[in-house]
Amino acid sequence: MSETSLYRVQTQTRASYSAGAVCIALIIVFILLPAFAGRGLIQDLFFIFTMLVLAQFWNLLAGYGGLVSVGQQAFVGMGAYAMFGGVILWGMDPVPAILLGGVAALIVAIPTAFFAFRLQGAYFAIGTWVIAEVMRLLVAQWKVLGGGTGTSLPRTATREMWATEWIQTTFDVRSAAARDILTYWLALALVIMTIAGIYWLLRTKRGLALAAVRDNVEAAKSVGVDAVRMKWLVYLVSAAGTGLTGALIYVQKVRISPDAAFSVTDWTAYVIFIVVIGGIGTIEGPILGVLIFFILQSLLADYGSWYLMVLGLIGIAVMLFAPRGLWGLISEKTGLQLFPVRRRLVVNAQSKTED
């Protein structure tokens, strides 16, 4: 076929090559950071990383899958409680128990999806919320894990956690700080895997199918995309990822209660604002969003409820005046795409000379 030699499909841009290089440099800096950064910075970065992962998964669900869920706290909570269950009931080490959190979230996501997919659009949103409430109320009945008041990880489990002893001696820090460094690294690994994984997914054939389903379900079906299967795929992937993150967050927090672990504000409202303000339907959006969110939180931390009010107002304003978010504005003005997924046909150099 002569066409194949005339054109090739390309997604990379010059900006994305530089972005890739910057990313690698940043990752190296982040890995080495605990050697010279204070505990406060490490904790802040842990918060930013975990919120970013939650935001990326919600974005995958809503921005790419068109499934607007207000019930992602169900998976944060289930992941966290499964991790606690593994540690307290089975005597597992908290670090491998994080994986248990991901598995548990995946398992509860299957019946959840079965219910939630019966609802369309806006009703899906509140339906997922009801299911999260049901899980919160059920977990509050689980007396071994503290019931409604919650519980803490046993001291022995946190002190003897994998690798903390090595971190303690290497960085010359105390056990609590060593746990922060360990969870920070895990969060960093999770962020990298999440962004790389989602970017990879979007660039495969499945990603193309996903974008087609998002843009027009009927048209996508007519060219042979199995829309239902795509919905299941993003829902389960998001659930597992959110569950892993929930478990990791609570390894760092150590204390859990149903109200905190299934909080719609902490695990869904914040996440939605991060994605909306940054720019929904892009990988760059949540990254920008989480930075804005963190800056706002640092600036307004002393003003209590004013903070959430401002966040809500910014979210509304963005939705009204720049529905594609801040990253949408930037990328519209400059054409910049750091994680391009759009496939472009490029005329090959030799065929150009033939013309």
Place this chain on the structure above:
Amino acid sequence: MIWVDTIIQGVLLGGLYALFAAGLSLVFGIMRLVNLAHGDLIVFAAYLILLLVSLLGLSPFVAAVIAAPIMFGVGWALQRHVLNRVLGPDILPPLLVTFGLSVVLQNALLEGFSADSQRLSSGEITTASVQMLGLNLGVLPLLTFASAILVIVGLNQLFYRTELGRAFRATSDDAVTAGLMGIRPERIFATATAIAMLVVTLAALYLGMRANFDPNIGPARLIYAFEAVIIGGLGSLWGTLAGGIIIGVAQTVGAAINPEWQILAGHLAFLIVLLIKPRGLFPRAVD
């Protein structure tokens, strides 16, 4: 006999939930908009009534009569200037805007009125009861239930007997064609939300007299209202009443077995209905 009493209490509680849900059902029916701030608007109205009661020393009923036109205006302005801008085939913008509004309202109320529980005291009526069929029934729950029925009858009359109702139905079926016939959809939408806010005011009155409220209870009311609408089937106001009753009965029966199961039982009833009849018990609108 105690079970009969429990179930009757549940039915009456269902009246309150139907009041929560009627406004939601109305707005959804006409413009396919789910207002995630609905519960917070109910709480907002309750605080408005509370403010009038404590500032002017009025009875809650009189205060609600004054609050109603204010809420009507709030609903009109909200729809006209904010929500109309985001209505469209994409469901994401209206969902996110109303979600943002919910968070803003909750925190504004928290800032203005603190997190303390409040209550609308209405004197004797709160505790008054009547003997009926050998049961002791509270006057307030009976009044709530009667109001719910009146609201539903009223809304149905409005829908099927008036010119405005015809415009509502026409816009609901096809806003563009309705526009060609001289109806201005954006005004119809604003009127619908404004009327929904009248129902919200009534719901707020009974919510505040029946139990304590604080700025954070809005989302839970939204969920009960939503469950009632879904159980009843979209577009059917009587279905919404039935849905409210099912949630109410499930909650009181659950609470009678174990106080911790009250809310859970309501949610489970919803999920069971959803499992058996995904489109609700009396579906009318196709969606």
